Amino acid sequence: MASTRIPPSPETQADATPAATSAGFLANKARFRFFGLTLDGCIKAFFGGNAVVAVLVLTLITIFLFKEGGGFFAQNRANLQIYRQAGLEYVDFIRAQTTGHTALTHELSDLRLRQFHRLTEAGKSLAEANAALAGFDEFANQFGDAIIPLRGLLSDLTETATALKSKFATTENLKIARQQLLAAGKTAEADKIVISEVNFDAELKPLLGTLPAYQAASAETAAKITAALTVKPALPTPELQARLEQFKMLAAAYVADFPAVEKNLRAWDYRQPVPFFRSITSFIFGRDWIAQSSWQEWYGILPLFVGSLMVSFVALLFAVPLGIGAAIYINQLASPAEQRIVKPCIEFISAIPSVVLGFFGVIFLGENLRLLSQQSWLAWVPGFPFSERLNILTAGCLLALIAVPTIFTLAEDSLNNVPRAFKEASFALGASRLQTIIKVIVPASLSGIISAVLLGLGRVIGETMVVLLCAGNRIAIPDFTAGLAVITQPVHTMTGLIAQEMGEVPVGSIGRHALFMIGLVLFFLSLLINWLAQKIVRRYRIAID
């Protein structure tokens, strides 16, 4: 019995082989099998499994970005809801009113500064200039003081609302703590936590009760401003006089808006629910990104998105002409020796790590660009002179250096793919070299060049270290009214903000989820750019056969 279980020894197997071959094909021989696969099949499956890794990683990226970022909208809605319930929204109506006044006083002080310069340029001493502006100052002070009653009311209301909000936050925290205790099975301790629900109706009473006080303060402010506007200070030049007239019109419009604010305050109801789409629109179109604020947190991606676009735009402005020009030169005009030397040199630039470029920008380029901008012979350049060392221009210049090798290499490739016959035919027809390049070679490879530019854009918009170090990191939509000078303003970018804040936001907080949302936006933006680049190459490729 035992002998039958012993596997055949190697000798018997070897003996059996000739018989097997004679009996049938070798292929029928029993082989190693695993899950019904032969050894070769296993190896194939193993390699195939590894190949799926790319798909898997892409899927996992999507899953994890959604997992971490997905909670954002619900949290943001809660964030907006408490903004309304605790009366912060109510207070912000009044705050907007005072902010409008502040903007107007800024305009006045700017006006005064100009007049002052005008007067001192005309040769008057400082004292004389101040004396000449005494009438204007009186007017400005009168206008400036008009807001005092409203501002006093505002600071009181701010305190009330903040207190209510923090009370609500404490209750929520207690609830969470209780939940955790219950989950841990500590019922006795959980019962000890006394939760008193916030009664918004009662708590908001004092806030809403200030409406008559607001009406009085608002009326007083309006009366004071109107009174101030009747004064007519004389200004030295007609141009400034015109600006003052314009200011008066703006101020009158500002006062005329008061009833609308009051109407808003009357109509305001904390019970009104915040619809879910508001959470989404406030993310996409929100103009403020204020994380970790004692008043209210806002998560609007617009300033960051615009910042990223502006920086990339400036970078491409430099990189596209340079990269494509160099590609044309190397591919069409350079001698073979030149090609062999210059091409690796440009490709080598892509090996400079971005953090080194960022470092270079912080320590060298930023300061030197600023000094250069202050040269008087360069004053005609828009935006010059500027005082911010780190701004869109600094980051853009360095990003251009990152984009150039990408654009150059890909554009050169696509120029290289244009058949010789095109060029020869063009020359045979008597076209010059420039004509051939512009009318034949470039159009024939245009799809490749455009996709090169797009991929360069993808490279630049996803770049982190350079913009983090050199873009200035001020979260604000740049002031486009400055015209071209906008490129000398500091901005913050999507990538930069993620890198900067990721280490600071606590786990599970709305701030962290918001950062993952930005990551999601970046991810899909890069996929879109990639997809467009491929599509353009495929769609507009010239069939050469």
Place this chain on the structure above:
Amino acid sequence: MTSPTATHFAPRPGLGRTWERGALWLFRVATYFIVLCGAFVFGQIFWRGAPTVFTAHAPFVNVAFFTEAPESLHVFAYQGEKMELGDRAFNAFKAAHADAGAIKDDSYVYSAGGIFPCIVGTMLLVAGSMGIALFLGVSSAIYLNEYARDSAFVRFIRLAILNLAGVPSIVFGLFGFGMFVIFFGWNVSLLAGWFTLAFMVLPVVITASEESLKAVPKGFREGSLALGATKWQTIRKNVLPYALPGILTSSILGIARVAGETAPIMFTAAYVVRDKLPWEGLEKWTDFFFQGVMALPYHIYVVSSKIPQNEYTARVQYGTAFVFLLIVALIASTSIVLRSRLRNRYKW
């Protein structure tokens, strides 16, 4: 005077001709402007960083800079002399001089000592992530090039690889953070950094490997198969040996990318400062993988943005950037040189 026959075919001078020449010069200027910009960045960092890295007397290299950990620099005046000492030297000095207790010193973080832990950390990160990336990348390339037939599935994989190449590195960082650091609970660790970097560089490795595999002539495979070898035997004996040098050289470019990236390791693997070297103070051997490290690119970020700029800090800033740039440039140029060598070696 030239003869009429010579001028007959020569281009006639004129406005158009001048214009053309100007335009062609513009292309040339653009090309050399780029080269100059690149050279300027290199030159500036080499020029300013060299004094930190090299010394005027033997052994001509600042050994301490390469072998010590970053320290704070203490600058003070003692008995009319200006002294600059690192942390340890400063403490020793205070112990040696009884009257030194009252010294008022200015201290500058990270400005003394060296960058040894950063170099070690970067090397560990590169080695681990390239190991993972090469394993995954070469296997997928073998599948795509040797086994797969053109099917919807394979097209999908190729599309995924292409798109993976375009994903910004910070998104890889976020992903690594969400998956490895938080979800798997690895915390900020070597392992999390390895996988994050490996996935980032995967498309480069796959594309490079595929190209090298494609360069091996079909006849090699057919000959082997005709002799009765199995598919795997063919690949192992007749394809991979010829493709391997190409795979490795092209992958060096991937190494340059891995070594140079900062964003993916910022929240997955890098510490601002760590006293211990990676092999010190391990309780059990698995701890090695679950510890954060210092890394050169992150150190550059820290010293260029988190500390004030003055003559004392500039030395370490430029020195670190110099070393880092040198390492990455060496890796990249090795790849370029090896690739051109390789092109001449096999001709079939």
